[in-house]
Amino acid sequence: MLDRLAAAIDRHCVGPGSDTAIPRLSLIAVDEPVESTGHLYEPMICFVAGGAKRTTAGDLSEVAHAGEMLLTTIDLPVAVDLEELPYRSAVMYLDGQALADLLVELDETGPAAPSPAAGQVKAPMTPELLDAAARWVELLDTPEDIGPLAPRIESEILYRLLRGPFGAVLRQGTLADSTTSRVRQVTRWICEHYNEPLSIDAIATVAQMSPASLHRHFKATTGMSPLKYQKHLRLQEARRRLAVGDATVTQIARAVGYTSPTQFNREYRSTYGLPPGQDATRLRTRPTRATTR
Numbered sequence: 001m002l003d004r005l006a007a008a009i010d011r012h013c014v015g016p017g018s019d020t021a022i023p024r025l026s027l028i029a030v031d032e033p034v035e036s037t038g039h040l041y042e043p044m045i046c047f048v049a050g051g052a053k054r055t056t057a058g059d060l061s062e063v064a065h066a067g068e069m070l071l072t073t074i075d076l077p078v079a080v081d082l083e084e085l086p087y088r089s090a091v092m093y094l095d096g097q098a099l100a101d102l103l104v105e106l107d108e109t110g111p112a113a114p115s116p117a118a119g120q121v122k123a124p125m126t127p128e129l130l131d132a133a134a135r136w137v138e139l140l141d142t143p144e145d146i147g148p149l150a151p152r153i154e155s156e157i158l159y160r161l162l163r164g165p166f167g168a169v170l171r172q173g174t175l176a177d178s179t180t181s182r183v184r185q186v187t188r189w190i191c192e193h194y195n196e197p198l199s200i201d202a203i204a205t206v207a208q209m210s211p212a213s214l215h216r217h218f219k220a221t222t223g224m225s226p227l228k229y230q231k232h233l234r235l236q237e238a239r240r241r242l243a244v245g246d247a248t249v250t251q252i253a254r255a256v257g258y259t260s261p262t263q264f265n266r267e268y269r270s271t272y273g274l275p276p277g278q279d280a281t282r283l284r285t286r287p288t289r290a291t292t293r
Helices: 002-012 096-105 127-141 143-162 167-174 179-192 200-207 211-222 226-244 249-255 261-272 276-285
Strands: 017-019 025-030 037-041 044-057 060-065 068-072 076-093 120-124
Touching: 002 025, 002 044, 002 076, 002 127, 025 127, 037 226, 060 068, 060 120, 076 127, 076 226, 096 143, 096 167, 127 143, 143 167, 167 179, 179 200, 179 211, 179 226, 200 211, 211 226, 226 249, 226 261, 226 276, 249 261, 249 276, 261 276
Parallel strands: none
Antiparallel strands: 017 025, 025 076, 037 076, 044 060, 044 068, 044 076, 068 120
């Protein structure tokens, strides 16, 4: 069954990574070694059909191997390293409304049971879930079937996820008043205001938590403090802009929220191993980097 999913990914993945005609489905296929990359993960599930990848967020790290799935519950800046090649995965971006509707249908909208707080968790794919994921990707073989069948198979996948090892985590993240949902509100607020000064009191108000409680739950979920989370967002965006090469280092530093070029240079070098100017030169001359979600 795992080979079936990997084969379907091979048939339809354009380049190292590509979106598809199926809403909320992307495919990843990487055969050659690539350097560690930074991504802002959205809430999603990665079904690994071949190889293995490590994702690191602050103090938290997970390695997902073939036959496992990796759930990201919030917007999370991560470093991605492919540890085994060839790497194949199908990525489902979570539809929060579909999950909420399914919970109502299952009559499971009461208080959420305690669940792991981490923003990323992994588990093995059950045979039923693997079969559903393979059938979902295989709809790309018959495009005329995507409209009528893709939403139904997607609902089946969500149902099996809720009934499987991710059930408590997904339920915790879907219910509006849960701790995970409150932290998700804060991460989205920071993503939208990443280049502005960060006030802990302000984001505590967004989360409807005390500053101390927010800091504790935020770090447990993301592996980093709110300030470090913001720093990762700023540096990822700065590196993206440096690769494009349409502005100076100083202009980019200011655009992503740094008032001190010295601080920007120091934090950039600490994170990426080179000063921003040298890294920009390398980024612009290297081969196109693979997408490694």
